[in-house]
Amino acid sequence: MKELDRKTHWENAWSLRPSESLSWYQSVPERSLAMIRQAGIRPGDAIIDVGAGDSVLAEQLLVQGFNDLTVLDVSRRALDRARRRLGQRAEDLCWIEADVTQFGPTRRYAVWHDRAVFHFLVSAADRSRYVAVLDRALAPGGQAIIASFALDGPERCSGLPIVRYGADSLDATLGAAWRVIEECREVHETPGGAEQNFSYFRIVRTTAEPVDSHQQPHGVNL
Template identity: 40%
Template structure:
């Protein structure tokens, strides 16, 4: 089964509250976004956003230039249905972030909660960091959240990589300056705690 087929199956068989990553609101992500105070016209992309509440929360905050990329078409269809008449003109991308042809210097802010930790091969991580380096404007910001070094070794049946703040910073050090890292204990709908690390970066140059 390909990764795309895997995630199509996950979203086809589970409602949002049945997924381990479910959140009512993307509180930690929003706090980091507000830290850099992007203007409401800022171009923001959510990588692997699926049915995450982040886009909804950003619309509520007044942001209008939003993009969402996910490998699963079923996740994107569900997200579009949930937004209904509240979609301010979101750009929807269906594809693999290691292969997607995103616009060069197209984004002021790139957000990823729980995609990067599924990239267990160094070549995939390099493709990801290269994609971010090309797509984020100089001086733009990158937020990446992964399982912490004491977090789970797999999620939804797939292996994951775990990161300390220093290890996550090192993955992006060639092109990005780390501004801060935070820990979060995410509680799944089943009551299991999953330690996450969030890092906020700024693109050099």
């Protein structure tokens, strides 16, 4: 899917229905919060939620005392919804409108969180761009948490084809520089009552230091 088509798809998706009725909606992102805790970070450490949509994850992390939070999404409408929901507290977060595969991070994060975004990258070229961005964005010693539909999960999400992952296939996809150190499953109940099997992966670098190759920012800071 081309960058522009992707943006159009997601702006449409975020214009049609209330957040609480979208299939991926969670009132409490329990598994994400648990895995972020597992990453062993401190409240001042930087966390980025890529493809955050209108997720309440950042809001709940704020409540837990994390104060260096960035929310990124390709859809301006999704970010606007999240900002409206947070009201005044939106000012405590950094907001970036960007396609993650084109994002040029200007700083590093201790935790990279992605629930149901990487799995939309069905082309090897997009996946390799994503991994290059992840490499630039993640601090030395940082951890990534990527959640996708599990191997026995649905084959489509938001009407789009996706790639389902298990620990072995994600390891192979990310390449030798990355290692999955934890996999947890979740049966997500959609607002419509369907069950979707998710796998959450905690990932670290196998190499000690990332190559320092920061680019010019590509993405709109809101």
